[in-house]
Amino acid sequence: MRSIAVPVILIIFVTLLPALTAASSLPLDAQGIGLFLGWLGAGSLVASLLLMIRNPYWASCFGGLQQMYRWHHGMGVLSFVLLLMHPMLLAGYYVPLGSDIAEEYLSPLNPQLINILGWLALAIITLGMATTFFLHLPYGIWRRLHILLIVAIVLGFGHIWAVSGFSIGLAAALFPATIPLGWRLLRADRSGDTLPYEVSAVRHPANYITEVNLRPLAKPISIAPSQFVRAAFFEGSHFQGCGDFHPYTVSHIEKDGDLTLSIKALGDCTRHIQSIEPGVAARLQGPYGNFLLTRPIAPEIWIAAGIGLTPFLALLRSQPVIQHTDMIYVHRENDCVPYEEELQTFATSQSLLRFHSLPMTNDLTPLFMRLESIDKLNKKHVYLCGPPPFMTKVIQWLRKHGMQGEQIHFEQFDFR
Ligand SMILES: Cc1cc2nc3c(=O)[nH]c(=O)nc-3n(C[C@H](O)[C@H](O)[C@H](O)COP(=O)(O)OP(=O)(O)OC[C@H]3O[C@@H](n4cnc5c(N)ncnc54)[C@H](O)[C@@H]3O)c2cc1C
Structure with a gap:
């Protein structure tokens, strides 16, 4: 910073x-x-x-x-x-x-x-x-x-x-x-301060999430895991993007400058992006955000809700965790949970990482019970990412259970 x-x-x-x-x-x-x-x-x-x-x-x-x-x-x-x-x-x-x-x-x-x-x-x-x-x-x-x-x-x-x-x-x-x-x-x-990219590959980890791989056509953006870009998609051979800039956290950064975005269908533009194809032109602006960039040396709790997983996914894909980390992934699915298998693999190979997958509805009681079961909760730092109403409720709960403001760090997938 x-x-x-x-x-x-x-x-x-x-x-x-x-x-x-x-x-x-x-x-x-x-x-x-x-x-x-x-x-x-x-x-x-x-x-x-x-x-x-x-x-x-x-x-x-x-x-x-x-x-x-x-x-x-x-x-x-x-x-x-x-x-x-x-x-x-x-x-x-x-x-x-x-x-x-x-x-x-x-x-x-x-x-x-x-x-x-x-x-x-x-x-x-x-x-x-x-x-x-x-x-x-x-x-x-x-x-x-x-x-x-x-x-x-x-x-x-x-x-x-x-x-x-x-x-x-x-x-x-x-x-x-x-x-x-x-x-x-x-x-x-x-688009004066944006850089040109091209969609090089597309994958669908779930039927409402599209992973878009982007290849730089000029100097790549210098970006760190957990940061986000503003991206706009334009023309391909069968696809016409809406051309508006939307913020997306990179979910993977490759050494040659290729970036991956994991985009969930949440509205008109992101729904349309689900049918994107290789060859589509894109422009990116950034990098932005410092959510997980500089963190105090302390045991951590990560809470990812839905597509709020992407900053944590980018971090895990780049390096093993170096603090004791409890990761809670809250999602609506009971089976075929996007990225769950990959996260389980990280947890199996990293002794400091404990992974909990939590299917949930609007009632946050299962999450609060899970948090209560974590040893020395008040000594840890919590990192949260997800939709605003979810974050508000979780932050209120954490404050009520004795956590100080400086122990709670969050990225909101909404700004205006
Ligand atoms: C910092 C940040 C990181 C994000 N990372 C991801 C990610 O990794 N994957 C993912 O699927 N989604 C991510 N999002 C959410 C994504 O930006 C929205 O889902 C997308 O912009 C919705 O656009 P829409 O036209 O499809 O839907 P709309 O119905 O237009 O919007 C749905 C909501 O998305 C937000 N939104 C829409 N357009 C913009 C915009 N131009 N700028 C800021 N917010 C906007 C608004 O809060 C709006 O209420 C992130 C958002 C933020 C703020």
Whole structure:
């Protein structure tokens, strides 16, 4: 993991810069505080944009893409709160001066450009917050609505411009905002920072899982077991991929740079990938994630749920375990469990590895009973990977049974 200090200082600097450059021209009263919070909200919104740049180096400074997205969410919430307080404090200043003055400066119903731009920007940001934190919309719809936040930012800049013209504060907010927006438009969304691969072989360990072997057509991605890539599939002779980038953990890394992805049919795109064929063109971006990369020297418990197995599988396929490890593989099948035979073979040949295969439904009692039977559970470190609701329940159980936060490590197969 790289040092987080420099990126954090940069984020704080970008947050404060517009407010600090504008501060000298603000009055020392409720109006001044309201305006200051508006500038601070604009700065934190711009900082949150910097935290969505999916550059592998930048993401690794925060400990991985998922951790960087947590920072992105944190800055987004901060900016939302500040931007909400901005009109409230201004109301505290204008309302005592008379309802007509308050209405002129603040009412969303007043058709002045300043008001329309400001309120519209705030409404879109509120929608963005609701769709990210409260409504669990299908990923594609959520993504389109999230992109709408760019409109909110443009409207917000328009609002600042309508209030104070082209000021140094506006320039201080505008300049850093052009970096993530430019990067997103010119590099990420045009495959500018991706590498070409070709599907070289396809295997089906279960009828809803496809193992896709990828051969690099240029420089291979330098990736470690348990890390993930963002991959998009395009044309083959009979197959047409959806061309969208989705995250997948590599389940095997070969010395010559070939990578294997194990893809479970969970939605439209992954269902379609089940019929992929050799020769299909792919582009990969990464590497991302540091889930199992650096681990304290301590006995370990691995809990893999369903396709959440892939980071552990990649690790076992690359080297034997070096700590006492209890691996629990939770799955829905009673027989023909994908990868079970391979995992049993690893456990037979490695004295430090104990493997438990656990067929389960939504009731997690069998897993909790298995965990309770593990000797000195509280002295171990737990590594978890699986769907979010499963992980939440298991983490709650572990915390209730005395495990500290720093003993619980997880990768979530979902981010937005
Ligand atoms: C870090 C990480 C590693 C993963 N590794 C694997 C793996 O090794 N094997 C595997 O089968 N699956 C893996 N997944 C899950 C996989 O990315 C989703 O199943 C896939 O993106 C679903 O796309 P869809 O269009 O088929 O389904 P949808 O119905 O569109 O999505 C199903 C769910 O997948 C997630 N998702 C969809 N698209 C994206 C996207 N572009 N970016 C992030 N999340 C998205 C959303 O949470 C969504 O709710 C991983 C996910 C993450 C975040």
